[in-house]
Amino acid sequence: MVKAVVGANWGDEGKGKITDMLGKEADIIVRFQGGANAGHTIVNNYGKFALHTLPSGVFYDHTTSVIGNGVALHVPTLIKEIQGLVDQGVPKPKIKVSDRAQMVMSYHILFDQYEEERLAGKSFGSTKSGIAPFYSDKYAKIGFQVSELFDEVSLKEKAERICETKNVILEHLYHKPALKPEDIFRELMEYKEMIAPYVCDVSAYLWDAIKEGKEILLEGQLGSLKDPDHGIYPMVTSSSTLAAYGAIGAGIPPYEIKKIITVCKAYSSAVGAGAFVSEIFGEEADELRKRGGDGGEYGATTGRPRRMGWFDCVASKYGCRIQGTTDVAFTVLDVLGYLDEIPVCVGYEIDGEVTTEFPTTALLEKAKPVIEKLPGWKCDIRGIKKYEDLPENCRKYVEFVEEKIGFPITMVSNGPGRDDIIYR
Ligand code: GDP
Secondary structure (H helix, E strand, O other), X not given: OEEXXXXXXXXXXXXXXXXXXXXXXXXXXXXXXXXXXXXXXXXXXXXXXXXXXXXXXXXXXXXXXEEOOOOEEOHHHHHHHHHHHHHOOOOOOEEEEEOOOEEOOHHHHHHHHHHHHHHHHHOOOOOOOOHHHHHHHHHOOOOOEHHHHHOHHHHHHHHHHHHHHHHHHHHHHHOOOOOOHHHHHHHHHHHHHHHHHHEEOHHHHHHHHHHOOOOEEEEOXXXXXXXXXXXXXXXXXXXXXXXXXHHHHHOOOHHHEEEEEEEEEOOEEEOOOOOOOOEEOHHHHHHHHHHOOOOOOEOOOOOOEOEEEOEEHHHHHHHHHHHOOOEEEEEOHHHHHHOOEEEEEEEEEEOOEEEOOOOOHHHHOOOEEEXXXXXOOOOOOOOOOOHHHOOHHHHHXXXXXXXXXXXXXXXXXXXXXXXXXXXX
């Protein structure tokens, strides 16, 4: 069976932990989109890890980790991550990289930096990992596919062509040094050497695995609201964050995705610019940021402090709907134990009218949160294994959210570890 683990919101919902946990039952775990711009934080018996390219299942020796064709593959990051695991005592993971995945080149990273510099205060909050220039090139049909690494003659010719167009922009828009075809070619040859042992016809491999009844997990990055079509455009990422894209970015039939587990965090956080209706500021935000996640709400890749807010029923209901949710995993609930009262955003007021439907970006910018307060439970819920054993106010909070978003919360996560989970 194929299951997808995806985010309902702006990312950082705790997908890594849920994938790592479900990975116990999985044979194959697949990354199907995104690049090394976001990351998952995973805590397990080997230690604490920040993964950017590898799927969260790499810690099990019974799983195969797959980088699908939809991923923006930065080869040096992948190789470094594999080495980092081995250095920390994790058994050498089994990895397959799609021959149709395209590669992030060092010039994509440069273009990302130059564009952020040029936009200055008007930037989109890029992590400068080259992801937007990479996907632009992919769709402009000037990207490099892993399969192309094995044809040196065409590669040389393509490197020349790419320099012609890129150098016009470098010279006239950014006023930066030109690219040289021989440098691009050399970089590609380095990538070839590094990646060759892992290259695989992933869609054929997954097709056979499905036929054999294997358990496959698709692991999404970021969340619904960062999707380029359905998110808060233009403050979005450059590849689809939706479970539906799992079919494309892994190369499997869409009807094979039987379970869509959407991860929702018990409060909100976001990185980068863009409207964030339930956002809080000052001491209230600092307190939640400090207590949040596992060791505070700071970016896994960048270390940037995340923007904080209360749980947003409007955004989460939409985020779950657009994912096609079958199950909600409600995470980081333990963090809210310090609050006397827990504010929840239950509606958006836009031009004097209250709505519970998530609007398009221009209207979203005008939305003001309608807040309802629920009583807190004022204790530590970590270690609790049964739903009935949670404090009454805590259960009421879960059930209130479930009713507002309209999708079943089947898992409640009450700590960062693999076993900190309550099934309902
Ligand atoms: P992802 O990108 O969606 O995987 O999100 P992050 O890597 O930002 O994960 C969120 C953080 O919360 C990580 O540091 C996790 O270890 C941590 N985490 C996940 N679930 C829980 C939970 O239920 N409680 C607590 N306290 N931390 C959690």
